[in-house]
Amino acid sequence: MADQVEHHGRLIAIDGTRGKDTNAAAAAVIDALKERSVECAISRFDASGLFGELAAAGRGDRNISARTLALVYGADLAFRLRWEIRPVLESGGVVIAAPYTETAVAFGAAAGLEEAWIRELLRFAPKPLYRSRAEERKLDRGWKPRVDRGYAEYCVAMLEASAPKAAWKQVRRDAMALLHRPKGRKIYRLNDKGVAELVKSVTGSRRDAARRSASKPRSERS
Numbered sequence: 001m002a003d004q005v006e007h008h009g010r011l012i013a014i015d016g017t018r019g020k021d022t023n024a025a026a027a028a029v030i031d032a033l034k035e036r037s038v039e040c041a042i043s044r045f046d047a048s049g050l051f052g053e054l055a056a057a058g059r060g061d062r063n064i065s066a067r068t069l070a071l072v073y074g075a076d077l078a079f080r081l082r083w084e085i086r087p088v089l090e091s092g093g094v095v096i097a098a099p100y101t102e103t104a105v106a107f108g109a110a111a112g113l114e115e116a117w118i119r120e121l122l123r124f125a126p127k128p129l130y131r132s133r134a135e136e137r138k139l140d141r142g143w144k145p146r147v148d149r150g151y152a153e154y155c156v157a158m159l160e161a162s163a164p165k166a167a168w169k170q171v172r173r174d175a176m177a178l179l180h181r182p183k184g185r186k187i188y189r190l191n192d193k194g195v196a197e198l199v200k201s202v203t204g205s206r207r208d209a210a211r212r213s214a215s216k217p218r219s220e221r222s
Contacts, residue, residue, distance in 0.1 A: 009089030010202055011126065012040075013100035014190065016134030017107070017175050018143070019045070019150020025134035025190040026098040032199040033094065040094035041084065045151050048079035055147040055158070064158045066111040073104045073151065074121050081125060089126075094202060099151060101125050102133075102179060107152050110174035111159070132188035132198055133179050142168035 012029065016022040026042055033040050046052060050072050054064070080097070088095035101122045109115040145157035152175065156168055188198040 008092040010094045010130065011085065011089060011128040012094065012096045012130045012132065012198070012202065013102065013128035014096060014098040014132050014134060015100055015102040015106070015179055016150075017103070017136060017152050017172055017179065018134070018138070019153055021134040021137055022098050022103070022150055025132070025195075026096050028190065028195050029096060029132075029198060032195050033202065036199060036203050038094060038199075038203055040096055041088045042096045042098060043080045043084035045099055046076055046154075047084055048076045050076050050079075051147070051154055055154070066108055066113055066155065066159060069155050069158060070104060070108045070113060070118055070121060077101070077104075077122065077125055086126075097128065100128060102131070103151055106175040106178040107155060107171075109178055110171045111155070115178075130188065130198060130202065131185060132190050132194065135189065135191050135194075136176060139176075140169075142172050 014022055014025050014029070016025065023044075026044075030040060030042065054072060077100075085095050085097060101119075104122060105115060105118045108118045143153045143156045145160050146153040147157045152172070188194045190198070
């Protein structure tokens with residue numbers, strides 16, 4: 001079940017189909033927040049080390065299923081929430097999750113898993129206050145199979161025995177389409193303009209929270 005506890009912190013989700021693009025988007029947001037004197041933490045893919053251990057153990061046999069990889073993503077995300085994300089939210093801080101749930105959903109669904117099953121698997125994760133997507137680059141290419149890049153690149157490296165290289169181009173197109181699909185909430189596209197809009201929204205919400213706290217009657221202040 002998703003975390004229903006209300007926190008004063010801010011969770012920013014950055015999703016994308018390439019690890020390099022996702023990391024670049026996260027760095028841009030961090031730099032822009034720092035310019036406004038807002039410090040933030042970041043939680044990245046494979047903070048638990050589970051994916052690294054799986055790659056090392058399966059070096060000679062990397063024909064691992066997409067469902068197994070989704071399950072490992074869920075376990076890694078649970079670790080990230082426990083040790084990197086929730087502590088910051090509970091302290092009232094700002095934390096970036098790069099990537100978060102939509103990356104796993106988009107890749108898994110594009111690779112043939114049931115989208116509803118992946119969403120149910122990751123239902124324990126709290127909803128981010130801000131959703132954003134990295135600016136995608138090299139749009140006409142598939143993924144390089146690299147276990148030291150992002151989630152999608154890792155998955156391709158582990159699944160490459162089960163699909164021809166050309167097939168991954170279409171999988172990436174499908175994954176991007178899923179990430180870009182409207183879902184009823186604003187999704188910040190993290191080009192220069194989008195980064196500025198996101199940071200303005202984050203800093204504005206923090207000022208609003210401070211004003212609400214300061215406006216409480218003295219008898220209600222802690």
